[in-house]
Amino acid sequence: MKNFEVDESEALERYLALTAIRGRSxxxxxxxxxxxxxxxxxGLDPDHLQFDxxxxxxxxxxxxxxxxxxxxxxxxxxxxLLSAHMDTVPICLGSEPYVDGDQVRSRGATGLGAxxxxxxxxxxxxxxxxLRHGGDSLPPAVLAFFIQEEVGLEGARHLDVSRIGxxxxxxxxxxxxxxxxxxxxxxxxRMEITLTGIPAHAGVAPExxxxxxxxxxxxxxxxxxxxxxxxxxxxxxVGTANVGVIQGGEATNVITPAVVMRAEARSHDPAMRTKIVxxxxxxxxxxxxSVQNAEGLGGECxxxxxxxxxxxxxxxGDPSVDALEDAIRGLGREPYQKLxxxxxDANWLAQHGINAVTVGCGQQNIHxxxxxxxxxxxxxxxxxxxxxxxxxxxx
Numbered sequence: 001m002k003n004f005e006v007d008e009s010e011a012l013e014r015y016l017a018l019t020a021i022r023g024r025s026x027x028x029x030x031x032x033x034x035x036x037x038x039x040x041x042x043g044l045d046p047d048h049l050q051f052d053x054x055x056x057x058x059x060x061x062x063x064x065x066x067x068x069x070x071x072x073x074x075x076x077x078x079x080x081l082l083s084a085h086m087d088t089v090p091i092c093l094g095s096e097p098y099v100d101g102d103q104v105r106s107r108g109a110t111g112l113g114a115x116x117x118x119x120x121x122x123x124x125x126x127x128x129x130x131l132r133h134g135g136d137s138l139p140p141a142v143l144a145f146f147i148q149e150e151v152g153l154e155g156a157r158h159l160d161v162s163r164i165g166x167x168x169x170x171x172x173x174x175x176x177x178x179x180x181x182x183x184x185x186x187x188x189x190r191m192e193i194t195l196t197g198i199p200a201h202a203g204v205a206p207e208x209x210x211x212x213x214x215x216x217x218x219x220x221x222x223x224x225x226x227x228x229x230x231x232x233x234x235x236x237x238v239g240t241a242n243v244g245v246i247q248g249g250e251a252t253n254v255i256t257p258a259v260v261m262r263a264e265a266r267s268h269d270p271a272m273r274t275k276i277v278x279x280x281x282x283x284x285x286x287x288x289x290s291v292q293n294a295e296g297l298g299g300e301c302x303x304x305x306x307x308x309x310x311x312x313x314x315x316x317g318d319p320s321v322d323a324l325e326d327a328i329r330g331l332g333r334e335p336y337q338k339l340x341x342x343x344x345d346a347n348w349l350a351q352h353g354i355n356a357v358t359v360g361c362g363q364q365n366i367h368x369x370x371x372x373x374x375x376x377x378x379x380x381x382x383x384x385x386x387x388x389x390x391x392x393x394x395x
Contacts, residue, residue, distance in 0.1 A: 006125055006382045014038070015121035015378060016097050016104070019113040024093055025151040026055070028086040029064040031117075035086075035124055035145060039069060042131040048072065052160035058148050066155050068163045069143040071130060071389065077139035078168035078319070080389050081354065082126065084119030085149035085156075085174070085345055089367050104373040111366075114373040118361035119173030120145060122378065126385035138390040142167060146345050152190065152308040156348035167354060169320040171388055172346045176360030178377040178384070179333045181324055183357060184313030185340035185347050186239075187273055191263040193284050194302040195248075198293050199257035207294040209255025212248055215299050216259045219280075219287035228279045232267075239267030240341075241276050268311045268339065277305055309347035313339065320357040327384045328359075359384060 023031040036049055048070045055062030067086070088095075092111035097104050106112040123143055130138065142164055147155035176182070195216055200209030220243055223229045232239045241263070248259030263280060267273035281303045288299040314321055321337075328335040346356040362377025 006129065006379065006386055008379055011121065011125045011379060011382045012099070012375065014124055015118055015373070018121050018124075019095055019097050019117040022093050023087055024090055025087040025148045026060045026062040028062070028147045031086040031120070032064050032067045032145060035067060035120065038124060039127060039131070042128040044069070044071070044131055050163060052163050054147060054155050054158040054160065057158040058154040060148065060151060060154070062147055064147065066147055066159055067145040069127065069145075071127060071135060071141040071143065073135055073138040073140040075138045079139055079166065080141045081144060081164065081167040081170040081356070082123045082141070082385055082389060083144040083146060083170065083172045083345060083349070083356065084123055085116045085146040086120055087148055087150050088113040088115065088117070089150050091367065091369060092371070099375070102375050104375060106369075106371065109369050111369055112371040112373060114361070114363040114371055115175050115366040116149065116173070116361075116363075118363055118373050118378050118381065122173050122361055122381040122385045125382040126389050129386050130389055135390060141389040149345055153343050153345055153348050156345035157309070159348065159352060161352045164354070169323055170349060170354050170356035171320060171324060171385070172344060172349070172356045172358040173361055173381060173385065174344060174358050175363045175366055177374075178360050178362060178380045179328055179335050180360045181321060181328070181335045181337045181357060182340050182344065182346070182359075183318070183321055183337050184268070185311065185344045186266045186268050186342065187270055187311030187347070188264060188266045188308040188343050189273055189277055189305055190308055191265070191277065191280060191303065191305040193261040193263060195259045195284065195288050195299055196302070197255065197257050197291065197299040198297060200255045200293070202253045202255050206255055210291045210293045210297065210299050211255050212259040212299060213256045215284070215287045215291045216246060216248070216261060218290065219283040222287070223280065223283050228276065228283070232276055236275050237267060237269045237272030239265060239269070239272050239276050241265045241280065266341070268313075270311060309343045310351060312347055312350035314355055314357060318355055318357065320355060323388065324357050324359055324384070327387050330387070331380050331383060333380070
């Protein structure tokens, strides 16, 4: 099919250029500027490019908002949204990409940044193809390049949806093999737990103290023993829970007065996720009260949580799913459907009323120094993006 054609050498160059740009969460402006430059150079009117100011609403400070691109067109047909995220995790800073056979890898001990610069490059390839080969007669399309995905989907969460407009179908380009059709994703909730004990000299009068470390240890051991940490499988449902960060103490001769922890809970069932959070809260509150000094004074627990993203699942017969599967089959591949165990920008798009299916771009071993991009998969992701928004020739 003609609108599956891409210029592979140009598509690969775009990816190599984008993935070499430093752009951790909150510092995506250089990536956005490169995307803008290439689109304008291909003929897009700068008036069709805008930032939505999401960085003023996110939990961490940012140097740019979500980049929204409108590709005008007068043709009949579905109005399509393509999206990807611009940020990478810290291990990818300083990526030095090089081609190794059918893969792209990074030199040294850094990650590659294929998650998700390959998604950005695939969409950019499709947009440039459309601009170069006359897209005015095609249905209008919109592109969204999100910020701060890696720190809790903050860009998609704070998207100014009014700048997107009504779309009939939506495709999120992110991780995994290109045949994988991600029709839903888990919901996640994050917690910050502060345990406050009573300080005392650990050598002179330890009995006068109440250790926040002991409180934390009791709670974590209790949760683990009862099956509420790690993979959680209960009559109420299934999910996961993890205490991932523990900070506390400054000296060995002081009974530790405070410990701060960060934890998370995930489930495809919101009620089960809430139950997991409730169990964590109860365990830490009980542990804080149970650790007492010689005078019977115990500790305190401050427990805060917020939902990062709600679970979602696209319905049977969703037009975006059907269109993506048709495109994958058109490339001689067989699609298969999956539910994601991690959050996606599509979680928040669903909350905004936009049902988006997620397609992989060939990323492997993401968030590690062994990350790589499967070039044939990436080229097919470019072809799928090009097909979905229309083109009359290769680019």
